[in-house]
Amino acid sequence: QKEVEQDPGPLSVPEGAIVSLNCTYSNSAFQYFMWYRQYSRKGPELLMYTYSSGNKEDGRFTAQVDKSSKYISLFIRDSQPSDSATYLCAMKGDKAAGNKLTFGGGTRVLVKP
Amino acid sequence: IAGITQAPTSQILAAGRRMTLRCTQDMRHNAMYWYRQDLGLGLRLIHYSNTAGTTGKGEVPDGYSVSRANTDDFPLTLASAVPSQTSVYFCASSALPRYSYNEQFFGPGTRLTVL
Numbered sequence: 001q002k003e004v005e006q007d008p009g010p011l012s013v014p015e016g017a018i019v020s021l022n023c024t025y026s027n028s029a030f031q032y033f034m035w036y037r038q039y040s041r042k043g044p045e046l047l048m049y050t051y052s053s054g055n056k057e058d059g060r061f062t063a064q065v066d067k068s069s070k071y072i073s074l075f076i077r078d079s080q081p082s083d084s085a086t087y088l089c090a091m092k093g094d095k096a097a098g099n100k101l102t103f104g105g106g107t108r109v110l111v112k113p
Numbered sequence: 114i115a116g117i118t119q120a121p122t123s124q125i126l127a128a129g130r131r132m133t134l135r136c137t138q139d140m141r142h143n144a145m146y147w148y149r150q151d152l153g154l155g156l157r158l159i160h161y162s163n164t165a166g167t168t169g170k171g172e173v174p175d176g177y178s179v180s181r182a183n184t185d186d187f188p189l190t191l192a193s194a195v196p197s198q199t200s201v202y203f204c205a206s207s208a209l210p211r212y213s214y215n216e217q218f219f220g221p222g223t224r225l226t227v228l
Contacts, residue, residue, distance in 0.1 A: 008153055032214045043117075043203055043219030044156070051214070088155055092214065098163065099144055099207055099215060100171065103155035 003027050006089055006104030015113050019076035023089035023104045026070065030091040030102070033065050035074045038086045038106070047087075048074070079111045115139055117220035119204050125226045126194050134189040134223050136204030143209040145187040146171075146217065147179060149200040156203065162187055163209060194227045201225070 006023045013019055021035075032051055036044035050056045053067045064073040072091075076083055089104040120135045138145065143164045148156040148171075158171030162181040176198060178190045187206075191198055204220040 004155070006155070041222070043205075043221050045219065046216050049214060049216075090156075099209065099217065100146075100158055100161065101156075101217065103157070105153045105155040 001026065002105075003102050004089060004091060004104040007107055008105055010108040010110055012110045012112060013079055015079060015081060015111055017079050017111075019074075019079045019083065019109055019111070021074040021076075021087050021089075021107050021109070023072050024070055025072075025091060025102075027091070027093075027102070028067075028070070029093040031094050032092045033063070033072050034090040034092075034101070035061075035063060036088040036090060036103075038088060040085075044088055076109075081111050081113050084109060084111050117204055117206055117218060119202075119220040119223050121223060122221070123224040123226075125228065126191075128195055128227055129193050132191045132194055132225070134191075134202055134204075134225070136187045136189070136220060137185050138187075138204075138206040138218075138220075139185065140206060140218065141184060142206035142218075143184070144207045144215075145181065146205040146207075147177070147187070147189045148203045148205065149173065149198075150203060150222075151200050159189065159202075194225075196227045199225060199227045 034049040035047045038044040048063045060077045062075040086106045088106045090101040146161045147159040160179040205217040207217045208215045
């Protein structure tokens with residue numbers, strides 16, 4: 001079983017809808033939780049990161065972490081065709097773990113105009 | 114500022130051949146990483162380097178080697194390529210975590226096909 005599980009999709013939504021993405025994980029040592037966005041044939045780019053449990057909002061994007069359930073989510077409000085991409089969750093432990101990330105498999109999202 | 118450059122963009126390689134993927138960053142980051150990305154498996158760490166002169170093994174290091182002679186360059190070598198090494202390879206860099214997390218910046222990737 002993989003340490004981080006993510007539904008591969010594809011997830012197809014109409015423009016303006018809310019996109020809901022999530023990952024589950026098994027390693028309770030994970031402390032930092034990231035969401036990366038990857039456009040086709042491009043490298044991933046960081047969208048948001050969250051430390052420990054709680055919510056974080058940045059514009060149309062909201063990240064949620066529930067460490068008790070080992071479950072993280074990303075919500076995209078008022079989705080746009082430009083949000084069509086693959087979204088990867090990533091996680092790491094505390095400072096002693098260095099900067100090595102463990103990634104989920106990615107969810108492909110398609111926002112239709 | 115270019116950020117991270119990778120070369121070549123894509124390559125088709127015969128099995129058994131030696132290949133070096135190049136990665137250069139101009140952000141003066143201490144740490145650099147090599148990942149491979151395969152469908153459904155996300156990004157998996159091959160090797161990393163926290164500073165020039167040091168390297169470490171990631172999750173899938175077998176069949177790959179790296180060197181870090183200076184801050185900017187971090188080449189990945191496949192000594193004798195096999196078809197299972199067909200993948201998209203991403204190089205990344207970050208400052209070393211002064212606190213507890215520093216963003217990793219990714220290059221555009223190299224698409225490698227081993228026949």
